[in-house]
Amino acid sequence: MRIEINGEAREVTATTPAELLFELGWGEARVATALNGEFLPKTARERTELAEGDRLEVLAPMQGG
């Protein structure tokens, strides 16, 4: 399945965002997710099904002003 992750199209085997984060090596990372522009809470990552062409944003703490 083709998913766009942080702006980059990738071929993935995961079927949920939770699995996908593990596939990307971010399973334990402190990140927040948005699916197709909508906030996807951590608690919803396991029960959400990914679909072809979905856009997933994975954000982490960064410096800010």
Next chain:
Amino acid sequence: MRDFYGTAIDTPLMLGTAQYPSPEIMERAFHASGASVATVSLRREAGQGQALWDVIRGLGVHVLPNTAGCHNAREAITTARMAREVFETNWIKLEVIGHADTLQPDPFGLLEAAEVLAAEGFEIFPYTTEDQILAQRLVDAGCRVLMPLGAPIGSGLGLNNRYGLKTLRAAFPDIPLVVDAGLGLPSHAAAAMELGYDAVLLNTAVAQAGDPVAMARAFGLAAQAGALATAADPMEPRDMAAPSTPVIGKAWL
């Protein structure tokens, strides 16, 4: 002292965490400044997020996530929701940018986002203009802090509209007010505090100084000096001279 959504801060300085020469210098700058609050952001995961989070936590200050770079209410709302989960706080510095060059806040998008987020329990620190009517609408929406800009973000120009800032202070005596953005020198921070503001928020003036640690200390001292001065009830300026040394008892020579 006015508190920020029930939280009292020890010093009237809020400091950004971006643009320092190194994380070590950022840490030293925070300690030198005595800042009570650190602003942070969310960006696409690139592997350094966890390390940064540990450094920020180690500062022992309150964390204020921002929605920097968001150009409409929808983006800002989504970013705020994501920030709440990652940083485990209801505090959000709400920025909705209206123009890419001037980084002026978009007052309409800001109000729209504030209404949605306040209903979700967010404790909003809106990056706004000194416009009194917008300020009232933000308060009506549930904002209990207002953060008017001193000057455009990163400009270092200081307090561009001192009259507007003063008017805002008078109009909202019970709302904590923070001058956010545009400060370049410690004297700007002191001037904001002397207007009766509750804190100042800055980043570039410290992080991009030749010696960020020394500049951080200078800003911390200036903000505290301004706060002390306001509490000490300053004299009214007058147009004519008035001798301070007693006139009575002067010798006839």
